[in-house]
Amino acid sequence: MPVNSRYELYAARYPVLPLRQAVIFPHTIVTLLVGKPRSIQALEAAASYDGHLIVVGLRDADCDDPGPDDIFEVGTLVRILAQEPRTSGGYEVRLEGQQRVHLLHLDTQHGYLLARAEPLAEPQPPPREAAAQLRYLRTLLDRYRAAGGHLSDDMLSILENAEDLHVLTDMLASHIVRDMPTRQRLLELLDPLARIEQLAILLAGEVEISELEQRIKDRVREQIDRSQREFYLREQLKVIYHELSGSTESEADTLRQRIQERSLPNDVAERLLREVDRLEHMPNASSEGAIVRTYIETLLALPWNEETTDNLDLEHAQAVLEREHYGLEHVKERILEFLAVRKLTAGRPPTQATVLCFVGPPGVGKTSLGRSIAQALGRAFARVSLGGVRDEAEIRGHRRTYIGAYPGRIITAMRRAGTINPVIVLDEIDKLASDYRGDPAAALLEVLDPEQNQHFTDHYLDVPYDLSRVLFIATANTLATVPRALRDRLEVIEIEGYTEEEKREIGRRHLLPRQLAAHGLSSDAIEFPEPLWPILIRGYTYEAGVRELDRQLAALCRKVARETVQQGQTRVRLTKRRLFAYLGPPRYDPAQFDREPQIGVALGLGTTAVGGVLLPVEVAVMPGKGRLQVTGQAGEVMQESARAALSFIRSRATSLAIPPERFEQSDIHIHLPEGAQPKDGPSAGITMAIAMISAFTERPVRADMALTGEITLRGRILPIGGLREKVLAAQRAGIRHIVAPAENARELPRLPASVVHTLTFHWVRTMDEVIALALLPMQPHDVLADTELAGKVETPLIPPQSLEDDIPVEVQE
Structure with missing residues (x-):
C-alpha cells in the first residue's frame, strides 16, 4: 500500500512500537492496548508521520527497556485507524498492517524508539504455480473447517475470495498461527510460495489434530452411552435377582x-x-x-449402644495402681476417692462429670496413670495426642463438603475404643495452639462440659453424639498455657518429681525388667548391686521423672546383649568399673557448683516445666554511675525483683555498713548462668538480694545453702510455689540447707520423709534472718570460722581413687 507522498518510504524515519508476544502482518487489522509511557510517546509521535509507525517484536518478552539488540530487524509498517484513550490510562488503538520493512538504524534519544527503515520487496510468483498452491490451500481450509477448526464464516469468505497470494498468506498466518517465533519467521519470508508451503504444513498439522480431537469426542460420547447402558442393565439385574430366590442382595x-x-x-x-x-x-x-x-x-x-460394665472394686483398683506405679501416694488416694464416688453414684444420670488433669514434669507417669485407671475400671482405653494441634477441625472434624474430610480426634478415639464409656486421655493439653483456623482449646470446652457433651456434634458426622459417659483424663506439664475457661473444667492433680529412693525402686521394679525383656535378655541376665543405683541416678540422670533413667538402663541392656551374642555370657554382674565402661564418665556431679563460700555468688531455686532446678546468681560491683544490669534471659518479673532487692539494700545501707555514696559510684551487674534458658518469677528475690549484699560488704555466702523467696521493699519474705520441686532439685545437687519463706512451712508434711531427713530447713520471715543465716563474717583468704554453721564441703560423687578400689568384674556363665 503506498505511503503519503510527503514521506519517502525508502530509508524513511518512523516511530517504533515494540510488541511483546505479538506479530502484526500486512493486510491485517489489529486492536492493541498501549499503556507503557515509552510506547504512548511513540504512539503520539506517529501523528507527525501521518499516523504511521513501525511495529516490531521483542526477542526477549521480559525486556523492559529494549535497545537495538533486543528487537527483530524485520517489522511491519502500520497505519493508525483509530485511537481512543482509556480511563485507566493509555490508549486502545486500531492498526492496519501495510508493508514489511527492514530496520536499518534505531535512535533512542527521543524518549521513544525512532527507526530508519527501508521497505522489503515481495516477489510475484508464476501465475500457474500460484493458482495450484492457492487451490491446495483452499482444500486444506475446507478440511480444517470440516474438522471443527476455529475460523468464523466471515473470515472463511474473505479467504475464499482473496486472489492475491500476499494477502491470503498474511491473513491466514494471522488467524491460524499462534506460536510467536513461527509468526516472526513467516513475517520474514518474502516469497509468498515459501509462506504457502509453511502454512500448508502448519494447516495440515492442525487438521490432523482437529480430526483426532473429534475422534476422541466421539469415543467419549460412546463410553458415556455405554455407561448409561450398563447402569440400565445393572438395574435390570437387581430386579431379576429380587425375583429369584433373593440370595444376592444389593x-x-x-x-x-x-x-x-x-x-x-x-x-x-x-x-x-x-x-x-x-x-x-x-x-x-x-x-x-x-x-x-x-x-x-x-x-x-461408631459405638452407639456398646458399653462395658465398670469394675468398681476398690481393692482391685488399688492393687492395679500399686502394681503399675511406685510412690505417688496422694495421686493414688485421689483416684481411689474418685472410684468410690463412682461406685456410690452408679446407675444415676451424670450431673457433674469430673475431668481429672494430671500436671507434672515429663516422665512421672501421667499417661500411664490414665491407662491404669482404665485397667482398674475394666474400660477400653484411647489416647488423643494434642501436642501441636492448632486447627479447630482436629477436634470438631471437617465438613463433608471438603475433599478428604474426616472426623475429629475425639470421634476417631471413640471409634477406636469401640464403646461409649471408654477412658480417653487428652495428652499434652497445655501444648494446644491457635491460629487463623480456630482455637482447638475452645472446641474442647464442649467436649469436657457435662452440660453440653451429651449432644456433641462433629462437623463430619453432622448428628449429635453422646460423650457424657466417657471418662476424660487430661495431662499437662504446666497450667500456665491452659486457657482459664478450659482450666475451670479440670480438677488438677499435681504430680511432683520423684525422689532418689523412688527412682531406685521404679528402676528396680519396673524399668529394668521391662528393658531386659525388650532386649531379649533373661530376668537375671544383669545383677545390679544396690550401691550402684545411687551412682547411676546421680551421675547419669538429672530430671524430675524417670525417662532418662529408662534410657540409661536401655543402654546397659544393649551393651550386655552385645556381649551375650559375641562372648556367650549369660549373666553379668555390674560394678563401678563396668558401669563407667558401659555408659562413659558420669554426666552430672553434685559438686558441679562451687563448694567454697564466695563473695557475690548465691544459689537460688527455681521451677520449670520439667521440674526444679538450681539457679546460681552472680553479682559484680564495679565503679560506675549507679546502673543496674540483669543478664541471663531474666524475665520482666525477675528484673523487677532485682530492682526491689536493690531498693531494700539502699534503704538499709547504714545497718549493713555500706556507705550510701557507693551506690551512686558503682554499677551492679547481676548474671544468671545458663543464659540460653529463659528465667522468670519473683522467688529469686532473696537470692539476688543476698548476692548483692555479699558483693557490697565482701562477706562470703554459704555454699551449702540454697535460697528461695519473694522480697518486698521492707524486707518481708513472701511465700513461693513449687516447693517440692525445688527441694528435690536441691537434694539432687547435694545441698543440705534450704532457706524458704515461713508461710511455706505448712507444706513440709507433703514432702517425702526421706528427703526431709537429709535437709535442714530454715523458715524465715524477714531479710534480717536471711542475712544472719546466709552470710559469713569477713575473713581473709576465705577461711570459714564456724565450720558447723558453714556446713562441710561434700566430696565429689565419684572420687578418682574409687576406681582403684573397685572390685573385679565377675562373669557368671
Missing part, C-alpha cells in the same frame, strides 16, 4: 439391614437411610458415591 439392601440391626438412635437411623437412598441412585464409579459410602461406614463403625 449394596443398598445390605446397608439397610446393617442399620436396622444396630438399634441406632432414631435421628441417626433416619439420616443413614436417607444417605443409603442417595447412594442407591448414584453410579458405582461416582466420586460422590464414594464419599457417601465412607460416611455411612463411619457412622456404622
Whole structure:
C-alpha cells in the first residue's frame, strides 16, 4: 500500500512500537492496548508521520527497556485507524498492517524508539504455480473447517475470495498461527510460495489434530452411552435377582439391614437411610458415591449402644495402681476417692462429670496413670495426642463438603475404643495452639462440659453424639498455657518429681525388667548391686521423672546383649568399673557448683516445666554511675525483683555498713548462668538480694545453702510455689540447707520423709534472718570460722581413687 507522498518510504524515519508476544502482518487489522509511557510517546509521535509507525517484536518478552539488540530487524509498517484513550490510562488503538520493512538504524534519544527503515520487496510468483498452491490451500481450509477448526464464516469468505497470494498468506498466518517465533519467521519470508508451503504444513498439522480431537469426542460420547447402558442393565439385574430366590442382595439392601440391626438412635437411623437412598441412585464409579459410602461406614463403625460394665472394686483398683506405679501416694488416694464416688453414684444420670488433669514434669507417669485407671475400671482405653494441634477441625472434624474430610480426634478415639464409656486421655493439653483456623482449646470446652457433651456434634458426622459417659483424663506439664475457661473444667492433680529412693525402686521394679525383656535378655541376665543405683541416678540422670533413667538402663541392656551374642555370657554382674565402661564418665556431679563460700555468688531455686532446678546468681560491683544490669534471659518479673532487692539494700545501707555514696559510684551487674534458658518469677528475690549484699560488704555466702523467696521493699519474705520441686532439685545437687519463706512451712508434711531427713530447713520471715543465716563474717583468704554453721564441703560423687578400689568384674556363665 503506498505511503503519503510527503514521506519517502525508502530509508524513511518512523516511530517504533515494540510488541511483546505479538506479530502484526500486512493486510491485517489489529486492536492493541498501549499503556507503557515509552510506547504512548511513540504512539503520539506517529501523528507527525501521518499516523504511521513501525511495529516490531521483542526477542526477549521480559525486556523492559529494549535497545537495538533486543528487537527483530524485520517489522511491519502500520497505519493508525483509530485511537481512543482509556480511563485507566493509555490508549486502545486500531492498526492496519501495510508493508514489511527492514530496520536499518534505531535512535533512542527521543524518549521513544525512532527507526530508519527501508521497505522489503515481495516477489510475484508464476501465475500457474500460484493458482495450484492457492487451490491446495483452499482444500486444506475446507478440511480444517470440516474438522471443527476455529475460523468464523466471515473470515472463511474473505479467504475464499482473496486472489492475491500476499494477502491470503498474511491473513491466514494471522488467524491460524499462534506460536510467536513461527509468526516472526513467516513475517520474514518474502516469497509468498515459501509462506504457502509453511502454512500448508502448519494447516495440515492442525487438521490432523482437529480430526483426532473429534475422534476422541466421539469415543467419549460412546463410553458415556455405554455407561448409561450398563447402569440400565445393572438395574435390570437387581430386579431379576429380587425375583429369584433373593440370595444376592444389593449394596443398598445390605446397608439397610446393617442399620436396622444396630438399634441406632432414631435421628441417626433416619439420616443413614436417607444417605443409603442417595447412594442407591448414584453410579458405582461416582466420586460422590464414594464419599457417601465412607460416611455411612463411619457412622456404622461408631459405638452407639456398646458399653462395658465398670469394675468398681476398690481393692482391685488399688492393687492395679500399686502394681503399675511406685510412690505417688496422694495421686493414688485421689483416684481411689474418685472410684468410690463412682461406685456410690452408679446407675444415676451424670450431673457433674469430673475431668481429672494430671500436671507434672515429663516422665512421672501421667499417661500411664490414665491407662491404669482404665485397667482398674475394666474400660477400653484411647489416647488423643494434642501436642501441636492448632486447627479447630482436629477436634470438631471437617465438613463433608471438603475433599478428604474426616472426623475429629475425639470421634476417631471413640471409634477406636469401640464403646461409649471408654477412658480417653487428652495428652499434652497445655501444648494446644491457635491460629487463623480456630482455637482447638475452645472446641474442647464442649467436649469436657457435662452440660453440653451429651449432644456433641462433629462437623463430619453432622448428628449429635453422646460423650457424657466417657471418662476424660487430661495431662499437662504446666497450667500456665491452659486457657482459664478450659482450666475451670479440670480438677488438677499435681504430680511432683520423684525422689532418689523412688527412682531406685521404679528402676528396680519396673524399668529394668521391662528393658531386659525388650532386649531379649533373661530376668537375671544383669545383677545390679544396690550401691550402684545411687551412682547411676546421680551421675547419669538429672530430671524430675524417670525417662532418662529408662534410657540409661536401655543402654546397659544393649551393651550386655552385645556381649551375650559375641562372648556367650549369660549373666553379668555390674560394678563401678563396668558401669563407667558401659555408659562413659558420669554426666552430672553434685559438686558441679562451687563448694567454697564466695563473695557475690548465691544459689537460688527455681521451677520449670520439667521440674526444679538450681539457679546460681552472680553479682559484680564495679565503679560506675549507679546502673543496674540483669543478664541471663531474666524475665520482666525477675528484673523487677532485682530492682526491689536493690531498693531494700539502699534503704538499709547504714545497718549493713555500706556507705550510701557507693551506690551512686558503682554499677551492679547481676548474671544468671545458663543464659540460653529463659528465667522468670519473683522467688529469686532473696537470692539476688543476698548476692548483692555479699558483693557490697565482701562477706562470703554459704555454699551449702540454697535460697528461695519473694522480697518486698521492707524486707518481708513472701511465700513461693513449687516447693517440692525445688527441694528435690536441691537434694539432687547435694545441698543440705534450704532457706524458704515461713508461710511455706505448712507444706513440709507433703514432702517425702526421706528427703526431709537429709535437709535442714530454715523458715524465715524477714531479710534480717536471711542475712544472719546466709552470710559469713569477713575473713581473709576465705577461711570459714564456724565450720558447723558453714556446713562441710561434700566430696565429689565419684572420687578418682574409687576406681582403684573397685572390685573385679565377675562373669557368671
